[in-house]
Amino acid sequence: MSRKKKKIRASFRKNREVRTRENDLTRSFGESDAEDHLKAERISGKGSLSRKRTVAGGELIEDEAGSYILPDVDTTICREGRVLRVQGLVSIVRDDQGQQFRCATRRLLKTLSTDQRHVVAAGDHVWFRPEGDGEGIIERVEPRHGLLSRTSRGRQHVLVANVDQMIIVASAAEPRIKPNLIDRYLLTAEKTEIRPVVCINKIDLLDPAELMPLVGVYSQLGYQVLLVSATTGQNVAQLRALLSDRNSVLTGQSGVGKSSLLNAIEPGLGLRVQTVSAESQKGRHTTTTAELFPLECGGHVIDTPGIRQFQLWDVIPEEVAGFFRELRPYVSQCRFPDCTHTHEAFCAVKDAVADNRLDFRRYESYMQIQAGDEV
Numbered sequence: 001m002s003r004k005k006k007k008i009r010a011s012f013r014k015n016r017e018v019r020t021r022e023n024d025l026t027r028s029f030g031e032s033d034a035e036d037h038l039k040a041e042r043i044s045g046k047g048s049l050s051r052k053r054t055v056a057g058g059e060l061i062e063d064e065a066g067s068y069i070l071p072d073v074d075t076t077i078c079r080e081g082r083v084l085r086v087q088g089l090v091s092i093v094r095d096d097q098g099q100q101f102r103c104a105t106r107r108l109l110k111t112l113s114t115d116q117r118h119v120v121a122a123g124d125h126v127w128f129r130p131e132g133d134g135e136g137i138i139e140r141v142e143p144r145h146g147l148l149s150r151t152s153r154g155r156q157h158v159l160v161a162n163v164d165q166m167i168i169v170a171s172a173a174e175p176r177i178k179p180n181l182i183d184r185y186l187l188t189a190e191k192t193e194i195r196p197v198v199c200i201n202k203i204d205l206l207d208p209a210e211l212m213p214l215v216g217v218y219s220q221l222g223y224q225v226l227l228v229s230a231t232t233g234q235n236v237a238q239l240r241a242l243l244s245d246r247n248s249v250l251t252g253q254s255g256v257g258k259s260s261l262l263n264a265i266e267p268g269l270g271l272r273v274q275t276v277s278a279e280s281q282k283g284r285h286t287t288t289t290a291e292l293f294p295l296e297c298g299g300h301v302i303d304t305p306g307i308r309q310f311q312l313w314d315v316i317p318e319e320v321a322g323f324f325r326e327l328r329p330y331v332s333q334c335r336f337p338d339c340t341h342t343h344e345a346f347c348a349v350k351d352a353v354a355d356n357r358l359d360f361r362r363y364e365s366y367m368q369i370q371a372g373d374e375v
């Protein structure tokens, strides 16, 4: 038998052992107590579960060679899906045919997670076992990338997983453009390593030439900028093309036209988002709920109240310069290693601003964010 086959066999065996153990405990102690016993065994290092570990919301099993591998999922029964939203203990999962299931999370996944409430997050790719009548059990959570999370009381709470793109919506006028706010969202995108697109809406309200200096600065930094109008439809096709087959989070202050843009892309979509947002606002965890909305052109948008204003939750002042792309090459050249680039002498950043190698307005943004000023 090849090494690989042996490895797979071993993992199946191990997984079976774990399931059997879980079932035995459930039979002996009842469901709720079994959970505690499983946990106790894991902590004490006794029992078959001591060789399991939870990573990125999924579980791994240590095989005989000592490496961790994902446990098997019975692919003849289980289906792949995407978590659209999480409501308390129930996750709404959509399979690739577009059918939605109300899923609970497998007890073992929950038991072994460090944060039971957040084993599954909106945006997760999961394997689930359909249980008839539109219900199911989530058996496995695939590894994540592109996370929007917030830290509260020292714990990381994932708000959305597997986001590829952040559409930073601003408006050319009404409300007037706030470059500092765009910079704050860009910083969030840099921190989360999610690709940002600056989307300036309502360009029907002014001569686009007025925006060129600002657009020039962002383009030079390598950020994509799109000028659009939900009202006239200008460049809406380009925005639709950018959204298709991706998972995009929409951010931007109130009134810039996010809902109008969604409606221009897909009639009724903005309305659907708003209805659900209003509902979720009544819920307890208003600020942390997120929902994925499937797009007809493929992909999803995430546009939920708590996420729209998502910014800077976890950024500490010392980190800020590192998230301003253009400052990075200079920071190592400052005289003092702990230079904040605000008041110090022999500061390479300030020198670069003084002789126009760095944009003064972006530097002002840096100063404000670094100082913790409100927008």
Ligand SMILES: Nc1nc2c(ncn2[C@@H]2O[C@H](COP(=O)(O)OP(=O)(O)OP(=O)(O)O)[C@@H](O)[C@H]2O)c(=O)[nH]1
Binding pocket: 201, 202, 203, 204, 205, 228, 229, 230, 231, 232, 253, 254, 255, 256, 257, 258, 259, 260, 261
């Ligand atoms: N002139 C002009 N007005 C627009 C455009 N897009 C949106 N508006 C108007 O701007 C206002 C706000 O638009 P919304 O789509 O509700 O903005 P929003 O960003 O979803 O706002 P919130 O839901 O409060 O976050 C509405 O009166 C729209 O008609 C545009 O391209 N041009």
Ligand SMILES: [Zn+2]
Binding pocket: 331, 334, 339, 340, 341, 342, 344, 346, 347, 348, 349, 350
């Ligand atoms: Zn400096």
